[in-house]
Every structure is written in structure tokens, then in C-alpha cells.
Amino acid sequence: MPSTNPGVQINVVANAEREQRLIETAGKHGASGYTVWDVRGGGRSGSHTGTLDADRNIFFVIVVDRDRVDEMLAALERMVGRGHHLTVWATEAQILPRPGSVQG
Secondary structure (H helix, E strand, O other): OOOOEEEEEEEEEEEHHHHHHHHHHHHHOOOOOOEEEEEOEEEOOEEEOOOOHHHOEEEEEEEEOHHHHHHHHHHHHHHHHOOOOEEEEEEEEEEOOOOOOOOO
16 A cells, blocks of 8 residues: 555635635645636525636635644634635545655
């Protein structure tokens, strides 16, 4: 079995207008990088087709060390408390180390 490092993948679906704030929040709470996709979908708040800028959603993904998960989720919860519509979930992850990367 390959040598891996434990972490937690935090996934967020949000309005595209929140992207910069999510990037800042992730960096502040220990994420060394992120990935963003433009996405479409529907749910309780209706359909989001991405046709209009105000209707664009993103799928934002970061991986953080387990000891930083609670503070990152608390920061996202504060955003929700301020009225930002976010869908957030976290998943245990095993990360393959890259050559030359710092091991946790």
C-alpha cells in the first residue's frame, strides 16, 4: 500500500460571487491550494443554469489537515450565518505525497 498522509477534503457549492472570499478563508485556515469548477444544478433554492452571472455556482474544493478541519468548518458556518447560501460537506481523504512536499 502506498504511503499516504491523512487529511479532510472540504467541498463547497456556492454562488460564484463567493469565490474570492472562499479562497481567502481557505488560505487563512491552512489550505495550501484549492480547485474550483463552474457548475450547474438544482435543489430547494431552484435551478442554477449559469446563464446569468448572478445565477452562476461554483464547486470549491480544498484539503486540510485533520487538526484544521473544525476551524475551517466554523468559518464556513459563519458565512452561512451571515446569509450566504453554501452547501458544505467534508470527507476523509488519504493524500499521496508529492516529491519535495512537506510531510505532515
